[in-house]
Amino acid sequence: MQFLLAFIVAAPVIGAVAALLPAPPGLRGRTPQQAVLRHGVIVTGTVLIAAIVLALGFDRDHPSKMQATTDISWIPALHVRIHLGTDGISLPLLVLTALLTFLCALYSCFKPPAGPSPKAFVALVLLLESGTLATFAALDLVLFFLAFEMVLIPMYFLIARWGGAERTAAAWKFILYTVLGSVVMLLGILLIGVKSGTLDMVALATDNGRDLTHTTQVIAVLAIAIGLAVKTPMWPLHSWLPDAHTAAPTAGSVLLAGVMLKMGTYGFVRIALPIAPEGMHAFAPYLAAFGVVGIIYGSLACLSLARRGNKGDLKRLIAYSSVGHMGFVLLGIASMTPTGVNGALFANIAHGLITGLLFFLVGALKDRYGTADLDTLAGATGAALYGRAPRLGGLVAFAAVASLGLPGLAGFWGEMLTMFGAFDPARGLSRPAFLTFMSLAALGTLLTAAYLLLVVRRVCMGSAPQTTPDAGDAQESREPRQPQPAPAEPPAAAAAPAPGSSRHAEGHENRHADGHGPKAIQDVQEIKGSQEIQDVQGYELATWSPLVALTVLAGLWPAALLGLTDPAVQKLLAGGKA
Secondary structure (H helix, E strand, O other): OOOOHHHHHHHHHHHHHOOOOOOOOOOOOHHHHHHHHHHHHHHHHHHHHHHHHHHHHHOOOOOOEEEEEEEEEEEHHOOOEEEEEEEEOOOHHHHHHHHHHHHHHHHHHHOOOOOOOOHHHHHHHHHHHHHHHHHEEOOOOOHHHHHHHHHHHHHHHHHHHHOOOHHHHHHHHHHHHHHHHHHHHHHHHHHHHHHHHHOOOHHHHOOOOOOOOHHHHHHHHHHHHHHHHHOOOOOOOHHHHHHHHOOOOOOHHHHHHHHHHHHHHHHHHHEEEEEEHHHHHHHHHHHHHHHHHHHHHHHHHHHHHHOOOOOOEEEHHHHHHHHHHHHHHHHHHHOOOOHHHHHHHHHHHHHHHHHHHHHHHHHHHHHOOOOHHHOOOOOOOOHHHHHHHHHHHHHHHHHHHHOOOOOHHHHHHHHHHHHHHHHOOOOOOOHHHHHHHHHHHHHHHHHHHHHHHHHHHHHHHHOOOOOOOOOHHHHHHOOOOOOOOOOOOEEEHHHHOOOOOOOHHHHHHHHHOOOOOOHHHHHHHHHHHHHOOOOOOOHHHHHHHHHHHHHHHHOOOOOOHHHHHHHHHHHHOOOOOO
């Protein structure tokens, strides 16, 4: 177990380098592209198996204790160490990252994204996985920062090279926002290191800010929170997210929403809460306020996109919904209570499962219809997935109701616990203010249900086009047709009426009125083509089933996750004494 976590973090980097090399004979498929995609599945599958073994071997009797640790001196002059470890807070995020990356590799193996060489795509996905895993496992502040930044370059190229329309602008917006936020965060990390004399996150959390003055804590939390808020993303630093999601390929959107957004909220829990509690206490009301504004703003933006005639893109809609869902996470963290923080951690995992599934489903819809535009999907012909692709329609409806927080599914517990935390915040925080925040968050749940049910109604329950003949046509088809004499050859002058004449216009209108003109034939062909929608394929079922099963399992058995996080959160908030 001591080396297993180090293997989990390092294996994707090794796999990324190997992906750029020629494939060995045993992995060669029909084409070199297939071989490298298969390589990605094998590497991510190996990492997932190792993460499951790590979870099975985890000491559940002591989830607050750092386990599977590695502590090696890296840069002695700066006191930087390769210090890795996991506890009940980070272990679920490690498994979630390994699972989603494997599912993305599996999906891409059967549905490769359109773009340059698959070698680069697989290498970037593996590099992204390694950076994310290292972020959740790092116990040194500088190592945490380097891993935090490591994921930016792979995601930039995934958007810029394999994305859709306006991918270049979206990629640049993503990289500029996150890099600028990270520069400010680095200043806060260095301030903590200089003032405390150590960069070890375990030692700093145990000290609980006793070696840092109130002013130092406030400045450090402000700087670190800016960088974390951009990655979360928190309103009003969220504007890069909708563009990035809209332009990113399916795998990029799943990883961006499923694991990368969790890096920001994880940083609040792992760094801000235990290391600088006084600074966090000073900014907690503002963090909660921004989180609640994000809940309302994201829901209203989704309602606007879901309305008829607004040309709302489904990927953009889900991106705005993520702003709202992460607002609940921020509200729970800002309460600074075990209930609220546990709810935030639970909501993190639930959002990764449900939103990852939603982006997979929207990618499948886009592949089938050629667009993710909601008005196109629910236009005059209606998507009507329940009738055309019932399994796909059922999965879309399932993911939607899970996202709106239906009791019995994973989305319910996180939002409920974060609002309970806001109902009774930590000592010293204004309870009337947090009661107001809780009430606004509850309103956000209603708005969330409104836009998600609207999407389900428009996409899954639209009116299917009627291509069967009407009663008059059916009666006419049953009557025997009398043979008609062949019409006499019209005179040359009468056979071709002059363009623009009344006879020409009348004949043109009659052909369209009878349903035999080119426009009518094209409409019928479009309607028939729109009906030929493939239902869920085998590889899609294999990719999405784990997310569905875990969403149900987490909803019916929340203690499996809360039993891991609660002791670790109690210890974290108590400065390592609980």
